[in-house]
Amino acid sequence: MARLSFREQVLRVREDAIVTAVNRLLAEKGFDLMTVDEVAGEVGIAKASLYKHFSSKEALAAAAMVRLMERTLAVVEQQRARTETSAVQRLEAVTRWALQLQLAGEMPSLPSQNSSLRAELLAHQTYLDLLVRVSDHLGAWIVQAQAEGDLDNSFPPEVVLYTVFARACDPVPGFLKASGQHSDEQIVDWVLAVCMNGLRGGTKPAAKSLPQAAAV
Amino acid sequence: MARLSFREQVLRVREDAIVTAVNRLLAEKGFDLMTVDEVAGEVGIAKASLYKHFSSKEALAAAAMVRLMERTLAVVEQQRARTETSAVQRLEAVTRWALQLQLAGEMPSLPSQNSSLRAELLAHQTYLDLLVRVSDHLGAWIVQAQAEGDLDNSFPPEVVLYTVFARACDPVPGFLKASGQHSDEQIVDWVLAVCMNGLRGGTKPAAKSLPQAAAV
DNA sequence: GTCTATAGCCAGATAGAC
DNA sequence: GTCTATCTGGCTATAGAC
Numbered sequence: 001m002a003r004l005s006f007r008e009q010v011l012r013v014r015e016d017a018i019v020t021a022v023n024r025l026l027a028e029k030g031f032d033l034m035t036v037d038e039v040a041g042e043v044g045i046a047k048a049s050l051y052k053h054f055s056s057k058e059a060l061a062a063a064a065m066v067r068l069m070e071r072t073l074a075v076v077e078q079q080r081a082r083t084e085t086s087a088v089q090r091l092e093a094v095t096r097w098a099l100q101l102q103l104a105g106e107m108p109s110l111p112s113q114n115s116s117l118r119a120e121l122l123a124h125q126t127y128l129d130l131l132v133r134v135s136d137h138l139g140a141w142i143v144q145a146q147a148e149g150d151l152d153n154s155f156p157p158e159v160v161l162y163t164v165f166a167r168a169c170d171p172v173p174g175f176l177k178a179s180g181q182h183s184d185e186q187i188v189d190w191v192l193a194v195c196m197n198g199l200r201g202g203t204k205p206a207a208k209s210l211p212q213a214a215a216v
Numbered sequence: 217m218a219r220l221s222f223r224e225q226v227l228r229v230r231e232d233a234i235v236t237a238v239n240r241l242l243a244e245k246g247f248d249l250m251t252v253d254e255v256a257g258e259v260g261i262a263k264a265s266l267y268k269h270f271s272s273k274e275a276l277a278a279a280a281m282v283r284l285m286e287r288t289l290a291v292v293e294q295q296r297a298r299t300e301t302s303a304v305q306r307l308e309a310v311t312r313w314a315l316q317l318q319l320a321g322e323m324p325s326l327p328s329q330n331s332s333l334r335a336e337l338l339a340h341q342t343y344l345d346l347l348v349r350v351s352d353h354l355g356a357w358i359v360q361a362q363a364e365g366d367l368d369n370s371f372p373p374e375v376v377l378y379t380v381f382a383r384a385c386d387p388v389p390g391f392l393k394a395s396g397q398h399s400d401e402q403i404v405d406w407v408l409a410v411c412m413n414g415l416r417g418g419t420k421p422a423a424k425s426l427p428q429a430a431a432v
Numbered sequence: 433g434t435c436t437a438t439a440g441c442c443a444g445a446t447a448g449a450c
Numbered sequence: 451g452t453c454t455a456t457c458t459g460g461c462t463a464t465a466g467a468c
Contacts, residue, residue, distance in 0.1 A: 011451095029329050032248035035443060046453050048446075053451090057444065111327075112387060113245050152413075158395065159406050162388045169387065171328065172378045179374065190375050197368075198414025227433095252462065262435050267463065269433095 015053050015063075017043050022064040026108030031061055031117060058120035062127060064108045069130035072098075076137045087141040088150035091164065092196055094138070098168050099188045103177060109169050138164060152201025160199055167195060231269050231279075233259050238280040242324035247277055247333060274336035278343060280324045285346035288314075292353045303357040304366035307380065308412055310354070314384045315404045319393060325385050354380060368417025376415055383411060 004012065021042040025034040036057055040047040054060045075097050079090040101107045110117060121127055142160045146153035151160060176187045220228065237258040241250045252273055256263040270276045291313050295306040317323045326333060337343055358376045362369035367376060392403045 014451095030327060032327070033329060036445085037443075045451095047444090048454080049452050051445065055445095111246060111248070112390070113249060155406060155410070159388070159392065159410070162391045163410055166386065166388050170382065171385065172375070172382050174328075175378045176375065190371060193417065194371070194375070194379055194411075194414035196414075197417050198410035198412075201409070201413050251460085253460095261433095263462090264436085264464075265434055271463095273462070 014043075014045075018050065018053060018060070019063050019067050022060045023067060023106065023108050026061060026064055026110070027102075027105050031057075031110050031114065036060070056120070058117050061108070061110060061117060062120050062124045065110065065121065066124070066127050066130065068108055069127060069134060071101075072134050073130055076134055080137065086150060087144035087148065088196075088200075091138065091141045091145060092192065095164050095167050095195060096188060096192055099170070099173060099191055100184070102168060102170070103173050103184045103187065107168055135161065151199050154201065155199065163195065163199060167191070230259075230261075234266065234269060234276070235279050235283050238276045239283060239322060239324050242277060242280055242326070243318075243321050247273075247326050247330065252276070272336070274333050277324070277326060277333060278336050278340050281326065281337065282340070282343050282346065284324055285343060285350060287317075288350050289346055292350055296353065302366060303360035303364065304412075307354065307357045307361060308408065311380050311383050311411060312404060312408055315386070315389060315407055316400070318384060318386070319389050319400045319403065323384055351377065367415050370417065371415065379411065379415060383407070 018039065021039050022034075025038060025042065028034075034057075036047055036050060039060065040050050043050070050060075054063060072094070075094055079085070079093050082090065085093075098107070110121075112118070138161055139157055142151065142157045145151040146155075146157070146160075170191060173187050173191055176182055176190070177184065182190075234255065237255050238250075241254060241258065244250075250273075252263055252266060255276065256266050259266070266276075270279060288310075291310055295301070295309050298306065301309075314323070326337075328334070354377055355373055358367065358373045361367040362371075362373070362376075386407060389403050389407055392398055392406070393400065398406075
């Protein structure tokens with residue numbers, strides 16, 4: 001890795017701050033309601049300066065999604081290194097992390113209907129590459145978990161994969177949090193339990209199951 | 217019910233056509249990307265004429281949501297009349313209907329973040345009344361199903377209710393449909409199975425005994 | 433109530449000085 | 451690369467004739 005000049009480091013730090021602001025605003029208001037003025041205001045620079053770093057609002061969103069995928073891949077790799085855990089446990093750990101990220105207000109969400117945004121993402125090689133790597137790892141765990149009887153093997157792997165991905169934009173945690181009656185940890189446990197129980201299906205009997213938690 | 221004059225009937229039919237167009241466009245593009253010009257174009261009238269019927273874009277969306285709630289309540293009442301079915305079966309039937317509606321491209325979706333839209337809906341007495349009636353019926357079924365052992369009673373009823381409601385905007389059916397490899401019926405079966413299996417429960421998530429993924 | 437035409441506004445993007 | 455100031459287009463909403 002070549003050393004960066006001082007100016008390049010400053011550039012990096014600034015762009016990092018921009019992406020952080022975009023990430024937060026995307027999580028808070030979504031793409032359509034986020035304005036470029038807000039991003040500039042949060043970073044503390046002029047809007048025109050933003051456009052020296054990113055060529056469009058869509059490019060800003062894409063940069064935030066790239067960072068999300070990098071973070072996700074890091075979590076996946078971390079779980080991959082934990083050789084003592086089963087495939088379904090790794091899958092569950094990554095899903096738990098995603099739910100925690102969402103409840104923390106750091107999960108950027110994009111409208112899947114916006115076509116200009118879709119085009120930008122589908123043309124973004126780095127993003128696509130990261131997405132494929134994450135999907136491949138998760139997909140391998142899914143197939144393995146199905147073979148081990150930990151996930152219902154009557155579901156096509158893509159059904160399981162999409163279901164796991166969809167936890168990133170699940171509205172249920174937000175609703176439960178808005179009711180103000182439960183801790184974040186409790187909310188994550190419930191949503192994760194619904195998700196994993198649903199994917200486990202009827203395949204797996206009690207052989208490997210944990211002791212039943214007492215009903216609360 | 218008073219008889220309607222001819223002019224009033226014409227008005228009804230026209231407004232019905234407007235709401236139908238709004239409903240379809242909300243399902244296709246969502247609130248932000250839907251323009252009032254498009255609605256007028258689809259109905260075949262001038263935009264100014266639209267504003268004689270509905271005072272704002274938000275009011276248009278609210279009207280579509282009222283119709284959705286009316287349709288939902290009708291389905292709920294229909295299930296309520298089927299005395300031979302159990303509570304969990306009725307809950308599943310309503311959820312299935314919602315998934316089918318979504319796959320048919322007739323499920324309007326609103327951004328929960330838009331504040332002006334939220335305000336309009338929360339001030340709309342008819343909408344709120346319908347929402348409460350639907351929630352009450354579903355809530356009663358949930359409690360009953362938990363008592364009968366058909367749903368995991370360690371989940372608070374609101375967790376179950378929100379999970380069922382969230383199927384209306386679940387992105388998984390759309391992703392599976394986009395892959396083009398499965399029939400709508402098959403997709404509904406899978407998503408519904410994941411949902412109901414998850415709520416039925418039986419075992420607790422394994423990851424609860426695992427160390428949490430470190431923040432990255 | 434329907435239309436054409438337009439007002440008013442806001443947000444994305446750019447020009448040009450420094 | 452940063453700024454201020456401005457352009458541009460598209461959208462909601464309305465005026466006013468018929």
